[in-house]
Amino acid sequence: xxxxxxxxxxxxxxxxxxxxxxxxxxxxxxxxxxxxxxxxxxxxxxxxxxxxxxxxxxxxxxxxxxxxxxxxxxxxxxxxxxxxxxxxxxxxxxxxxxxxx
Amino acid sequence: xxxxxxxxxxxxxxxxxxxxxxxxxxxxxxxxxxxxxxxxxxxxxxxxxxxxxxxxxxxxxxxxxxxxxxxxxxxxxxxxxxxxxxxxxxxxxxxxxxxxxxxxxxxxxxxxxxxxxxxxxxxxxxxxxxxxxxxxxxxxxxxxxxxxxxxxxxxxxxxxxxxxxx
Numbered sequence: 001x002x003x004x005x006x007x008x009x010x011x012x013x014x015x016x017x018x019x020x021x022x023x024x025x026x027x028x029x030x031x032x033x034x035x036x037x038x039x040x041x042x043x044x045x046x047x048x049x050x051x052x053x054x055x056x057x058x059x060x061x062x063x064x065x066x067x068x069x070x071x072x073x074x075x076x077x078x079x080x081x082x083x084x085x086x087x088x089x090x091x092x093x094x095x096x097x098x099x100x101x
Numbered sequence: 102x103x104x105x106x107x108x109x110x111x112x113x114x115x116x117x118x119x120x121x122x123x124x125x126x127x128x129x130x131x132x133x134x135x136x137x138x139x140x141x142x143x144x145x146x147x148x149x150x151x152x153x154x155x156x157x158x159x160x161x162x163x164x165x166x167x168x169x170x171x172x173x174x175x176x177x178x179x180x181x182x183x184x185x186x187x188x189x190x191x192x193x194x195x196x197x198x199x200x201x202x203x204x205x206x207x208x209x210x211x212x213x214x215x216x217x218x219x220x221x222x223x224x225x226x227x228x229x230x231x232x233x234x235x236x237x238x239x240x241x242x243x244x245x246x247x248x249x250x251x252x253x254x255x256x257x258x259x260x261x262x263x264x265x266x267x
Contacts, residue, residue, distance in 0.1 A: 015154035016171055020194075022214040023222040046154075065154050066197055080195045083222075084229035086161060 007038040008099070011052055011061045012079065013069075017045035020064040020083060027082040028062065031092060059099060075101075104220060108250050110243035112136070112181045119183075122155075122191050122203075123148060126168050129181040129208040136179075139210050143174040147208070155192030157203050162231035163238050164201050166191050169209035178217065181208040182246070184238055205238060223254045 010028055014021035025041040032039035044052050046065045053061060053074050061071060062079040069076055075098040081091040112132060119125045130144035147170045157166040188202035207224070211217045227233050233253055240246035 015150065018172060018214045019169055019209065019211065019221060020225070022218045023225055026218055026222060064194060066195055078195045080158065083225035084158060084160060085226050086159075086229045 007040050008032065008060070009056065009058045010039060010041045011044055011049065011056070011058045011074075012041050012063075013044045013046045013049045013061065014064040014079075015046060017043050017048075020079070024062055024064060024079040024082045060095065104251060104254050107178050107180055107220070108247050108254070109179070110247045112179060113243040113246050114181075114183045115240070115243065115246070116186045117183045118186050119189060121189060122151060122166065122168075125166075125183055125185070125189070125206050126151060126208070129168075129183055129206065132181050133179060133208065133210055138175070138177045138179040140174045140176060143170060143210070146170040146174050155194060155197050157191035157193050157201050158225075158228055159193060159195075159201050160228050160231070160234060163205060163234040164188075164191070164203045165205045165207060165228050165234070166203045167194075167207050167209055167225075169211070172212050172214070175210045175212050177210075178212050179210045181210070182206065183208075184246075205234070220254060227253050 012021040012024040012028065021043045025043055028041050029039060046063060046069060049061060049069045050071055053071050058074050061074055061076045063069060063076060064079045064083065067076045067078050077091065077094055081087040126147050127144060130147055133139045134141060134144060147168050150170045151168055156168050157164060183206045185204050188204045190200040191203040193199045193201055236249050237246055240249060
């Protein structure tokens, strides 16, 4: 991965920053943990996502409540595949792709 | 935590006849409220939240919805479940501009997401399994449905040896 030794920072957001983003955060830590990639997943609410991205250095945003968050400088991916498992491989392929940029 | 405390046959309502998400939400929230599992503000809070953040999940087979709200309105963790006689149109969580037909509704009343994360992730993973969704939808009784859920939500994920001969 093109991340060298730095820790990946991911913002996981859902409507209340509590239920589905918790599952997404666990899945992301699991995935990167298994690959030996250091990752820090921060949870939040979609309404705060834009501000969080402006103030924190995130490499990626994963949202379960729609991807139109008005964020342009950081890739935003739909996190539903991490809940249901449907399209999970495709999701992680997309993650790899956007992180390589 | 004990999943049996959360999945209760008397909070399962099969083959219900509703026309809108609001009707299902009101009905299920009322059941949780009358059992004192949630506070009286829970129902309006779920209805309000659903307007901005709908909760239907596209599964590719039987679509489901998982209405829920802030943990502060919950007294005791529980899930109220309805299967619908006719699918109703429900907006997608990931694409709120799109409606999909939903046939099963799982209203989540959870307290501490960190404590319930394993449970929640198993529950949502189950929504990606068309055979389990069909078994749940077609279960003969509330007890059957509760048992199918318990079998899929308890224990290790590799235990898939029963009911495999369809």
